[in-house]
Amino acid sequence: MHSEGLFAPSTAEAARQRYDSLGPASQTVVREVAKSMAFDQEEYDERVTTSVVTTARDALFASLLEVTVGTREEFDNWCENRAYEPELTGSDSVDHVVWHPIAFEDSVVGATFQSEERAAIGTLRRQAFGRYYRDHLRNDA
Secondary structure, X not given: OXXXXXXXXXXXXXXXXXXXXXXXXXXXXXXXHHHHOOOOHHXXXXXXXXXXXXXXXXXXXXXXXXXXXEEHHHHHHHHHOOOOEEEEEOOOOOOEEEEEEEHHHOEEEEEEEOOOHHHHHHHHHHHHHHHHHHHHHHHOO
């Protein structure tokens, strides 16, 4: 069992603060990508919208979520020691699970996988963001 990522917010407010802190980084990433694509000022102004920067911030936030990777048995044991409601996607007949607890929702979101760990981690992070964080972060804006 191992963990990857930088943060697992314990409260909706902690998630909000982390999301807000990623604003400048997302703007820099978008600006540098546009520069590498040789956008002139007119094209930059036309194509780099608030929505583009928000999408970059969403992706940064999701990609930095801490996840745990382990066997199905390790996931089941982890769940037994907590009062979280598990939401697991994927097949019951595979050996591994990647998961991320959403403490302020008393929930844990997980995805099963057999051999494609990187893909499972990416999928889980997008699911966690879309199902749990997006509404908290966007409704508070």
